[in-house]
Amino acid sequence: MARISRQEVEHVAALARLVLEESEAERAVGELEALLDYAALLESVDTEGVPPTSHVLALATPMRDDTASESLEPESALANAPEREGSAFVVPRVIDDEDAG
Amino acid sequence: MSEGHPRYDVVIGLEVHAQLCTESKLFSPAPVAYGEPANHCVHPICLGLPGVLPVLNARAVEFAILAGLATHCTVQLHSVFARKNYFYPDLPKGYQISQYEEPICTEGWIDVVVEPGAAPRRIRLTRIHMEEDAGKLIHEAGAAGSDGTRVDLNRAGVPLLEIVSEPDLRSPSEAAAYLRTLRGILRYIGVSDADLEKGHFRCDANVSLKPRGTAELGTRTELKNLNSFRFVEEAISAEIARQAELHDEGTPVQQATMAYDPHTSRTRVLRLKENADDYRYFPDPDLVPLAISAEQIETARASLPELADAKCARFQSQYALTAQDAEQLTESRPLADYFEAAVAAYGLAKPVANWLLRDVLQALGELELGIEAARLAPESLAALIRLVDAGSTNAKSARGLVKELVANGGDPAALVHERGLEALSDSGELEAAVEAVLGEHPDDAEKFRAGEKKVLNFLMGQVMRRTAGKADPKAVRELLARKLGA
Numbered sequence: 001m002a003r004i005s006r007q008e009v010e011h012v013a014a015l016a017r018l019v020l021e022e023s024e025a026e027r028a029v030g031e032l033e034a035l036l037d038y039a040a041l042l043e044s045v046d047t048e049g050v051p052p053t054s055h056v057l058a059l060a061t062p063m064r065d066d067t068a069s070e071s072l073e074p075e076s077a078l079a080n081a082p083e084r085e086g087s088a089f090v091v092p093r094v095i096d097d098e099d100a101g
Numbered sequence: 102m103s104e105g106h107p108r109y110d111v112v113i114g115l116e117v118h119a120q121l122c123t124e125s126k127l128f129s130p131a132p133v134a135y136g137e138p139a140n141h142c143v144h145p146i147c148l149g150l151p152g153v154l155p156v157l158n159a160r161a162v163e164f165a166i167l168a169g170l171a172t173h174c175t176v177q178l179h180s181v182f183a184r185k186n187y188f189y190p191d192l193p194k195g196y197q198i199s200q201y202e203e204p205i206c207t208e209g210w211i212d213v214v215v216e217p218g219a220a221p222r223r224i225r226l227t228r229i230h231m232e233e234d235a236g237k238l239i240h241e242a243g244a245a246g247s248d249g250t251r252v253d254l255n256r257a258g259v260p261l262l263e264i265v266s267e268p269d270l271r272s273p274s275e276a277a278a279y280l281r282t283l284r285g286i287l288r289y290i291g292v293s294d295a296d297l298e299k300g301h302f303r304c305d306a307n308v309s310l311k312p313r314g315t316a317e318l319g320t321r322t323e324l325k326n327l328n329s330f331r332f333v334e335e336a337i338s339a340e341i342a343r344q345a346e347l348h349d350e351g352t353p354v355q356q357a358t359m360a361y362d363p364h365t366s367r368t369r370v371l372r373l374k375e376n377a378d379d380y381r382y383f384p385d386p387d388l389v390p391l392a393i394s395a396e397q398i399e400t401a402r403a404s405l406p407e408l409a410d411a412k413c414a415r416f417q418s419q420y421a422l423t424a425q426d427a428e429q430l431t432e433s434r435p436l437a438d439y440f441e442a443a444v445a446a447y448g449l450a451k452p453v454a455n456w457l458l459r460d461v462l463q464a465l466g467e468l469e470l471g472i473e474a475a476r477l478a479p480e481s482l483a484a485l486i487r488l489v490d491a492g493s494t495n496a497k498s499a500r501g502l503v504k505e506l507v508a509n510g511g512d513p514a515a516l517v518h519e520r521g522l523e524a525l526s527d528s529g530e531l532e533a534a535v536e537a538v539l540g541e542h543p544d545d546a547e548k549f550r551a552g553e554k555k556v557l558n559f560l561m562g563q564v565m566r567r568t569a570g571k572a573d574p575k576a577v578r579e580l581l582a583r584k585l586g587a
Contacts, residue, residue, distance in 0.1 A: 054181045054384035055389045060392030061388055061389045061391050063159035064130070064156045064157070064158065066158050066159060066160035067124060067130065068124040068130055068133070069125070069131070069132075070132075071144065072131075072144055072145065074139075074140050077148060078140060083249060085251055087138050088139040088140065088251035088253050089190075089251065089252040089254075090251055090252070091249055091250050091252055093250050094240075094250050
């Protein structure tokens, strides 16, 4: 069942910031199809009347009280930063065209 | 008032991000604070360090429930946190925890008064969901001259409500009125400070046009990050004008994210949405579904305070205030509470409303203070008005003291005494002043007796001048009239 196009592989790779070689992209088409086929086994299960499940644990999310603890020391927070300026991380320049929605 | 458009129907939907006023972040115990140096309010969870697990803040959930109830939403007993995946350095995890298919609140409405006294417009809400804020990126070159982007994650993980309206708004002024109302509700119920300057209340607007009376929706554009009510109105007006021009020319509107430039009063395309955003949402495996009990919802409902619209209606009926006064007084809960405390102390509503809306608010404006910071207690405002009623000082002198009392507090009667502002109404000094003025202006006194009644105003002015404004005008008028035999 060919459900994965080469184009889709490239799209997914771009979203994941992966650069694929020609041969890797070809291989990924086959591998992703095999993955989808495997997951498609679930389609044979009768789910009539079963509500969509987002989690397999029969738990409700635990919560904590709204109490603030001390911040991590800035020196610890920045300990692994390849580049910093003052107490700010510095990353390769990005264009400001997207804010969290 | 910025209206819609004469030839096109304007369709506006708004998305608001409101910051919840919790002590700690949505999924981590890192403190929420404003104005701290970069990365001084962080925790391994909001830094996205390996091996950490998010734990939900119970108060943020309570606040979301309150917001849902106050906006007539259905609060869902079951909701799900989802990952919104994108790579951008403002979120180190590579995803934002949000809610997608199953948000905490759905299908509500708020009533919005666009013009004082006019019937409200009911604006439907699609949903309210909880999500974490992203960090702050600073693109301007830093002091050290680095050409990279600086990342401050103090804001990353701060709890937000995203409140999405249906496309029910029809003009820029309606959009601004909706935002003011929504902000008022969030502040009334105490879930958000909604301080626009601190970015607690941010708005994106979806705008489209369609020829008047037609049914088919036009292509919409999204205006991002409108951070003041004035900019919302201006930006939407500019975008309506831009789209109307395109429609007139027959050029199709392209789906795009727009930015508003207040310097040119124009909107410009930030990026075209040729490819739909692909965030690959999926339920966050680190967070099991959020379950809320019906009891918890009922407890929250019982704790809801009287909201602005109900208070406004009550003020009009209980205190016989005009719609305009009542709306102004109920804009914020502290102001409304102050008013009611002052009325309780004074006994009558209308004079309190006048003094509060005119003098106290003006003083607060000049001092750049909120009503919470006023050191003139409601009881002292009542006392000040009573001094005027009793003729102990005149209204002009009393009004002149409001700013000082608001700034420094103190006893109004003592301050009147200290400044020598007691009215002269009962003293011989006033009578002497009146006689002196009549002695200096015998011609005018004669004119008055001959029937030229308006001369009285001139004579009153002379007396007020002679008493350095301390006389009670009513007493002066009476005394003059008596002396002139009127």
